[in-house]
Amino acid sequence: MKNVSKYERGYFTPPVKSTKWMEKEYIDAPPTWCSVDLRDGNQALIIPMSLEEKLEYFQLLVDVGFKEIEVGFPAASETEYAFLRALIEQNLIPDDVTIQVLTQSRDHIIEKTFEALRGAKKAVVHLYNSTSVAQREQVFRKTEEEIIKIAVSGAKLVQKYAEKTEGNFQFQYSPESFTGTEMEFALEICNRVLDVWQPSENNKVIINLPATVSMSMPHVYASQIEYMIDHLHYSDNVIVSLHPHNDRGTGVADAELGMLAGAKRVEGTLFGNGERTGNVDIVTLALNMYSHGIDPKLNFEKLPEIKKIYERLTRMQVSQRHPYGGELVFTAFSGSHQDAIAKGMNYKEEKPESKWSVPYLLIDPKDIGREYEGDIIRINSQSGKGGIGYILKQHYGLELPLEMRESFGYAVKDVSDKNHQELQPAQIHDIFTENYVNISSPIEFLGYKFMNFDDYKTIVHVRENGVDRVLEATGNGRLDAISQALQAHLGIEYTNLIYKEHALESGSESRAVSYVGVTAKDNQVYWGCGIDPDIMTSSVKALFSSVNKIVKVIGKTEMQNS
Known part of the structure; x- marks a missing residue:
């Protein structure tokens, strides 16, 4: 492409080697999950959710099992403020769920935030300001020290209002646009904030390191996270959190490698909703762990119902090929894939005690509320004898001899090809009946x-x-x-x-x-x-x-x- 010369790498690697994460092969425990659907996700919608819709969505997140939920930016709008007050005043926040609110480093905004938090049993107050070279030079036109002053001033204000407000508050700081920030500067500004808050064993601080814009390959992000963890002050009492976006299509990989690097918390959304290409998809992250035998501590056993509520409230559509949640992700049209799946399913029936290893199916669709019939094998002109035979067996109890499946397969594919359409099980059964069953003429x-x-x-x-x-x-x-x-x-x-x-x-x-x-x-x-x-x-x-x-x-x- 002719304009490629105007681009260059805009990220910064750590000043020291930070690759211990490469020695790990898998994630052995889930992180603390924080849903940001009601803030990052909601602000990215064409039509943001109403108060009633946000209340319903909050309950969905609770039902799924989230223990930390960012509920909004209460100083940003009346709806955001009213939503937080409704959660508190109507006692809708379970005792084991912590809400999170977002605030900029400005006195009147922080004051309004704590006003909205009156009566909250437990809340994370999330302070942020942008730190990247591009933001410093183009948006704020400030020096590094001036940017640090914004963060430190905000940290002191948060501490001041927390002391005056009844409640149990945990502090979180994000150097927004972290991935476009020099690592030494990102470390310095986080440590200056930590020096104000002075976290302890009973009052830990969250340092959130967002890929506000995904700018590098995932291994670079992992090294950035490892560098920060190794050099943060009060490291034993700091929870390092990730907040990856998906600009390069690597949000899930960024989060997984970031966890290998030592992060213990992840902020994301259901199905990856969020600005531009979205936040990291927590459904995919959680079920990736599940596929390795790790309980993610989130319940997606009724994923089709969750998707239905999500689509209704957000007015967004989950892609047919979206991992786990998409309509077609467990579906095979290809003949060789269908044959392998059908044989794998039969093998599983023969050896039900065996671990799940059905070809082409990463997890058992039934574990997340999907059905074998209509979900796994669907028939068109690309399908093969194995899949077509599987449909007849599953829906109608017909176990065609292997030699017969090829003959019938051609008959089915011919109908699909000529009509240029997918065939439903009833149509396939009709073709079989018409061409093979109890023929009495001539x-x-x-x-x-x-x-x-x-x-x-x-x-x-x-x-x-x-x-x-x-x-x-x-x-x-x-x-x-x-x-x-x-x-x-x-x-x-x-x-x-x-x-x-x-x-x-x-x-x-x-x-x-x-x-x-x-x-x-x-x-x-x-x-x-x-x-x-x-x-x-x-x-x-x-x-x-x-x-x-x-x-x-x-x-x-x-x-x-x-």
Whole structure:
């Protein structure tokens, strides 16, 4: 692209090597989660939530299991203020949930913030000011020392108003635009704030290090976090928090590597809602941990319901391919994927005690409220025999022989391709029924009778072109005897009869389903299916179905006298 020369890396690496995080392979415990849906998420909506909607959303976050929830910037607007007061006055904040409020480093804003917090049982007061080179030079036009003065002044004001206000307050500081700040300066301003607040074991301070704008690859952010943790004052009593945005599409990776670097707290939103490309998605982060066998301490067992509420209140839509929550994330259309999933699901049924390792499915969809039927395998012209067979088995109890699945698969794909559409299970079943089940034309099966069970002599009654006929033959089994009768007296030639049967439903009134495949003189295998309460009759109907397909495609040889 022609304008590439106007860009350069705008981030800063630590002045010392900070790569201990690389020695860790996985996250072994969840962080403290802080939802910022009601602040960062809400301010990014085209239509911000009303007071009633915010109250409902707050309850959703509580139900999911968040113990820290940023509820807004109470000095910024009347709705923000009223929302906080409603939570407190209506006693809507559970005892184990801490609310968080945001404030700039300005006297009247901090005063209004503490006024709004009157009566709160426990709250985090989140102070921030921008520290990046771009903000210092272009927005504030201030020196480093002047920027530090803003932060220190704010820290003192927060401490002053906290002492005058009844309540239990924890302090948090964010060097906003941290990722565009020189690491030495970011460290200095955080330490100057910590020197004002002087955290202790019983009064820990949160230092939040936001990727306000994601500017680097995730490993750089991890090294920045590690450097800060290693050099912050009062480190034993400081909780380092992350607040990644997703400008480069790496919000989740930034958070995960930041946790490897030692951060113990993460601020984010459901499904990543937020300014520009959004905040880090806590749903994805939490379920990534879950997929490694780590309990994230958040409950997404009813994720479709959570998504429905989220979409209604935010008026945002979760992408169909969004990790875990998207409509299609567990769905396979590709034939090879479907075949592997179907076999993996069957293997899991055979060995239910085994750990989850179904191909292409990172977690069990049912664990987050998704259903196998309609969620995992869906059929279009790209689908394969394995997936199509899986649909018939799951929805209709039909277990097609492996050899038959290929024949039926082509029939289904042909319909999907010609109509240029996805096929629903009922449509697939209709195609199967129409092309394979109890086919009675041009030769209709009317009945049979065995004369001698020693040599399986049989009499078969058929109707062809309105004419009833009686056929006789002997075989090495009942189905073979009927097969010999059809070939001998109706001029039909085939070899290599393949047969399979199973019960279609359980119980005393269950029906039997039989599948028969035969090889005609054109060397093609023709399949038929028979369904009947009587297992023998279902077998005969399956044979007639396959024979009728031969007659329709290649015709018959010269009729013999019966």
